Amino acid sequence: MEASARATIKALKLKSGDRALICINTNMIGGKMMLVRTLIEKFNAYIIPPVSDPFKSIPEKFEFDFTAIVPLQLETILNNPESSAKLNKLKAVIVGGAVVSESLKSRLQNLTVPIYSTYGMTETVSHIALKLLNGPEQSDYFKVFDGIETRVDSRGCLEIKGTVTNNQWIITNDLVQFHSEREFTWLGRIDNIINSGGIKLQIESIENKINTILKDRNYDGNFFLSKNADEKLGEALAFYYEGIETQKSEILQLLKKELSKYEVPRYIVFCKTFEYTTSGKIDKLMTIKNNK
Numbered sequence: 327m328e329a330s331a332r333a334t335i336k337a338l339k340l341k342s343g344d345r346a347l348i349c350i351n352t353n354m355i356g357g358k359m360m361l362v363r364t365l366i367e368k369f370n371a372y373i374i375p376p377v378s379d380p381f382k383s384i385p386e387k388f389e390f391d392f393t394a395i396v397p398l399q400l401e402t403i404l405n406n407p408e409s410s411a412k413l414n415k416l417k418a419v420i421v422g423g424a425v426v427s428e429s430l431k432s433r434l435q436n437l438t439v440p441i442y443s444t445y446g447m448t449e450t451v452s453h454i455a456l457k458l459l460n461g462p463e464q465s466d467y468f469k470v471f472d473g474i475e476t477r478v479d480s481r482g483c484l485e486i487k488g489t490v491t492n493n494q495w496i497i498t499n500d501l502v503q504f505h506s507e508r509e510f511t512w513l514g515r516i517d518n519i520i521n522s523g524g525i526k527l528q529i530e531s532i533e534n535k536i537n538t539i540l541k542d543r544n545y546d547g548n549f550f551l552s553k554n555a556d557e558k559l560g561e562a563l564a565f566y567y568e569g570i571e572t573q574k575s576e577i578l579q580l581l582k583k584e585l586s587k588y589e590v591p592r593y594i595v596f597c598k599t600f601e602y603t604t605s606g607k608i609d610k611l612m613t614i615k616n617n618k
């Protein structure tokens with residue numbers, strides 16, 4: 327944990343005395359890492375319970391240099407001009423716990439505060455690479471921290487070695503494409519590839535397309551894709567949407583119009599509300615279970 331914390335501090339050029347806002351669950355790894363960074367670098371920390379808009383209830387007199395949030399919090403903050411203005415005063419923000427969609431990324435371009443997406447997993451305790459999402463130096467690639475070795479296995483999945491892994495090679499199920507020795511694109515999870523009637527579909531890629539389609543038409547409900555067993559195709563795409571049932575027909579027609587025929591979900595499930603984890607992420611397994 328210490329090695330990971332120091333790597334983040336170095337990458338973001340944070341220093342002793344910086345003011346850290348801790349607004350994610352400290353029982354989860356992301357919140358714990360914020361505490362570790364605070365202790366190591368002697369940040370001045372302000373800790374609040376995790377809420378969708380952490381800046382909404384914070385008095386104006388409090389200003390911060392650094393925070394870590396999840397995409398759901400980031401989107402909520404951007405919907406509130408006052409909260410967005412407070413966020414924009416920080417030196418650096420890291421966003422983790424879920425993928426930052428292209429539509430959300432586009433909304434960050436009016437901010438001057440650097441917003442970074444993180445890449446990591448349980449085995450590395452925290453992230454081992456960052457991707458700058460906005461500003462003139464924004465990138466499509468994750469940049470690996472110094473001291474981390476990487477390689478790709480025969481499946482095209484990332485392997486990682488460094489102090490954060492006790493100098494043992496860790497095998498992931500993350501499909502990546504390297505663009506230089508220390509920069510890569512995350513393509514998705516190999517276990518999120520659906521073989522639907524012989525056509526291989528990458529869930530993350532299709533989710534990104536659907537997100538852009540829906541946001542451009544002002545459909546703001548949360549959604550995710552999963553795979554269902556299908557008698558005819560073997561596996562098929564399932565689309566879960568948090569919204570009202572009356573939107574089902576129009577959204578389905580929109581997806582049929584904008585996606586290729588293989589990318590259109592075979593199963594459409596509308597949910598009054600999703601299940602969420604304590605860190606604010608969609609609990610996909612529980613949501614699916616409760617909406618069978």
